[in-house]
Amino acid sequence: MWFVIVTYSLFSTLSVNGLENIALGKPVWETHPWPGAENWRANKAVDGRYDDRSAAGGQCVISFNYAQTATWRVDLGGVVSISHIDIYYRTDNMTSPSSYTSRMAGFFLYISNTTSKEDGHLCFHEIQTVNGTPSEDQRINCSVHGRYVIYYNERRHDVTYPDFFSEHAYYELCELEVYGCGQCGYFGSNCTSVCPATCQERRCDINTGTCLGCLPGYHGPRCNQSIQYLYIVQCYYKYALSLSANK
Numbered sequence: 369m370w371f372v373i374v375t376y377s378l379f380s381t382l383s384v385n386g387l388e389n390i391a392l393g394k395p396v397w398e399t400h401p402w403p404g405a406e407n408w409r410a411n412k413a414v415d416g417r418y419d420d421r422s423a424a425g426g427q428c429v430i431s432f433n434y435a436q437t438a439t440w441r442v443d444l445g446g447v448v449s450i451s452h453i454d455i456y457y458r459t460d461n462m463t464s465p466s467s468y469t470s471r472m473a474g475f476f477l478y479i480s481n482t483t484s485k486e487d488g489h490l491c492f493h494e495i496q497t498v499n500g501t502p503s504e505d506q507r508i509n510c511s512v513h514g515r516y517v518i519y520y521n522e523r524r525h526d527v528t529y530p531d532f533f534s535e536h537a538y539y540e541l542c543e544l545e546v547y548g549c550g551q552c553g554y555f556g557s558n559c560t561s562v563c564p565a566t567c568q569e570r571r572c573d574i575n576t577g578t579c580l581g582c583l584p585g586y587h588g589p590r591c592n593q594s595i596q597y598l599y600i601v602q603c604y605y606k607y608a609l610s611l612s613a614n615k
């Protein structure tokens with residue numbers, strides 16, 4: 369019985385509708401580790417545990433106080449095809465909305481091919497206008513390819529934030545899960561569909577299978593039309609137009 373429960377729990381952590389949680393156990397980095405608090409380190413956000421979302425639970429990364437900018441990121445180990453990111457923020461196990469929404473408010477989420485968010489794609493950012501938002505549980509759809517997922521927040525002195533925003537910037541992630549296809553060249557809800565061979569670097573959209581670029585000589589959403597074929601079609605079209613004009 370226990371084996372069944374443990375197996376189900378592990379499986380539910382690893383995959384959702386066939387997609388893998390690619391972030392689980394991957395290398396992480398943070399700007400403001402709390403001095404001496406090994407139980408609050410960056411890796412706690414990818415350890416697969418978030419049933420205790422308090423500081424004492426040791427399942428959440430918790431950043432130091434007084435920061436104006438705060439950054440946490442995970443390295444997925446290579447450029448992968450991402451579908452969405454699930455975030456479970458610190459609540460101290462209080463009923464939502466907890467007071468920690470004030471610290472989460474205004475956060476940014478990037479996917480980047482480098483360790484720099486400036487090189488990346490901004491998946492989500494919003495200045496919340498309602499007290500008690502955003503929800504501590506977030507699903508952010510962001511179907512792009514990338515290697516680093518970067519959670520960032522700031523409390524800049526030159527910006528006026530809503531009154532309920534925390535004074536300082538934090539990252540307090542009990543878990544951040546990145547769902548997508550870990551193996552290059554696949555797409556679909558189960559990562560079993562093969563991207564067209566003529567896609568550049570064999571990369572395609574995780575939902576539609578359309579190529580993000582084509583190998584030389586090919587074009588079209590699935591890169592299945594050759595330039596030579598296009599040339600023939602254009603010639604035929606011009607020929608048909610000329611016949612029509614001469615009538």
Ligand SMILES: [Ca+2]
Pocket residue numbers: 412413414415416417418427428541542543
């Ligand atoms: Ca955790």
